[in-house]
Amino acid sequence: MAQHSQTPLTDPPTTTRPSSRAVSHRAWAIAVVAGAAIVTAGAFTTVPGLLITPLHQEYAWDRGQIALAASVNMVLFGFTAPFAAALMERAGIRRVAAGAMLLIAVGALLTHAMASPWQLVLYWGVLIGLGSGCLTMTFAALITGRWFVRRRGLVTGALSASSHLGQLVFLPLLAWAVDRYDWQPPVVTLALVALAVSAVVALFLRDHPADVGALPYGGKEFVAKPTPTQGAARRTVKVLFDAARTGTFWLLAGMFIICGATTNGIMWSNWVPAAHDHGMHATVAASLLSLIGVFSALGATLSGWLTDRFDPRRLLAVYFTLRALTLLALPQVLAASIHPTLIVFSIIYGLVDVATVPPVIALSQRAYGDDGPIVFGWTNSAHQLGAGASAFLGATARDLFGTYDVVWTALSAACLTAALMALVVRAPSTAELAV
Incomplete structure (x- = not known):
């Protein structure tokens, strides 16, 4: 592998202002929609910890069997991420992100009808693991790289914190709901939230500023949408x-x-x-x-x-x-x-x-x-x-x-x-x- 030059760690310098207020609002709106998807996906990462005791008590499953679903989820989350960018560049960010949220919602809804530990592994481990693995920093990097020239570091930092925000916002509420209503109603509710966010992503997210004839935020030149890459x-x-x-x-x-x-x-x-x-x-x-x-x-x-x-x-x-x-x-x-x-x-x-x-x-x-x-x-x-x-x-x-x-x-x-x-x-x- 040939030696490469170092990648700059700072945003590219620019002294130009956004082309218009509408363009500025559009870029920030895209960031908000992307953040909503990351926040929702992040909420699912801590749910298994709330389910171990209720599922152990309800089904008499071993804690290790229940935790295996979380284990599979984490492994697939990690190994999906390196390929998520390639999939998004090939099929489009909006399609992949909306599909990932839909996969998460389906996996959570199916747990309502499970009867064996292997089903928990399949639904929560595989389906939710694959879906959430598409909504990591790879997704955030593509959004900020395409939609922002100025404030790129700020937006990247905000989106990278969105997963933790999902944990912070939902975890105490989910813990209270599990304690009060048992585990199934909160999980189903969270799945419905994921379905709603999937619809929002499909309706409002756009792959590139060129899709709406806009400039990136802070950009001074029109950037053509890149052709789908296969390598x-x-x-x-x-x-x-x-x-x-x-x-x-x-x-x-x-x-x-x-x-x-x-x-x-x-x-x-x-x-x-x-x-x-x-x-x-x-x-x-x-x-x-x-x-x-x-x-x-x-x-x-x-x-x-x-x-x-x-x-x-x-x-x-x-x-x-x-x-x-x-x-x-x-x-x-x-x-x-x-x-x-x-x-x-x-x-x-x-x-x-x-x-x-x-x-x-x-x-x-x-x-x-x-x-x-x-x-x-x-x-x-x-x-x-x-x-x-x-x-x-x-x-x-x-x-x-x-x-x-x-x-x-x-x-x-x-x-x-x-x-x-x-x-x-x-x-x-x-x-x-x-x-």
């Missing part, structure tokens, strides 16, 4: 095979496997039942998870600022070390009610939750140049692979040992390993990058 998926696979010949890729992927296992993998699926083991009400536990989400967004923003100023490798080492300490302390701070120590845990853990993303993006760009974003996409797939394994193994360990304590200890040790891995990351040599 994007092939390039995505080629970049993976080229990067896989370098040690840097395996260090980045290995760190992100651990990152996924120690964040959304264990927390989104097992936090509520783990807190329930300590006597905490599900609604209270969901509120704490939302608090973690608030500080995750703040931590990601702060981490981006720090990444511009400090060595990303050292930042990653600090983040993973702090995460290891918080997970190790978790069995001692969990209790039946909220207390100051638990709030401190939520704040510190939240600040380092998503903080690993900006340094890994920076390292990917520095090491692989123009291929860096695609390399990061595959690294993010490794993140979801770790998350899926952790969701399943964490619940299985709870079945075997009757407690999550061994899980927190093991994940803490894994974080310390990731901290050491971060310190030895280096740019691949010319020989490694050569074809």
Whole structure:
């Protein structure tokens, strides 16, 4: 693989103003519609954690069997994302996004009629996993890249936070609804919301400003709509095979496997039942998870600022070390009610939750140049692979040992390993990058 030049990290400079107020409004409206889709898809990521206890009580299924659906969902979410851009460029952003929301809605509605654990895996794991995998940062990047010249970074940041917003907005409400009405009415309601958003996407989203004869926001020249590409998926696979010949890729992927296992993998699926083991009400536990989400967004923003100023490798080492300490302390701070120590845990853990993303993006760009974003996409797939394994193994360990304590200890040790891995990351040599 030939050495590429580094990709600029800042928006392209421009001094021109938008062509018209109408054009400005159209671009922002497109961003709002895209954000609505990402918010809704994000709401489905935390639902499995609310379902483990109710499904275990209603059907007498093992927690590990229930968590397997969340595991499959996370893995497919991660491995769909690298190909989502190719599919959108081939078939159109609007069609793929509307179809993805429809797939999510169908998967959620079908759980109302399930009778076996394999059906939960099929409906929630496969259908919702594939649908939500199309509505990640790949989707956001395409929207901002086509519709915005000015404010691109702002819109990208807002859309990247939309998934967390879905968790923050819906999770406490869903936890309250599950507690009050059982699990089926909230899931069906959320599915109907997904159906409505699918319709909104189909009606109002547009693939490109040229579709409506407009300029991108802040652009000074008309941009023709690109022709459908057929080689994007092939390039995505080629970049993976080229990067896989370098040690840097395996260090980045290995760190992100651990990152996924120690964040959304264990927390989104097992936090509520783990807190329930300590006597905490599900609604209270969901509120704490939302608090973690608030500080995750703040931590990601702060981490981006720090990444511009400090060595990303050292930042990653600090983040993973702090995460290891918080997970190790978790069995001692969990209790039946909220207390100051638990709030401190939520704040510190939240600040380092998503903080690993900006340094890994920076390292990917520095090491692989123009291929860096695609390399990061595959690294993010490794993140979801770790998350899926952790969701399943964490619940299985709870079945075997009757407690999550061994899980927190093991994940803490894994974080310390990731901290050491971060310190030895280096740019691949010319020989490694050569074809």
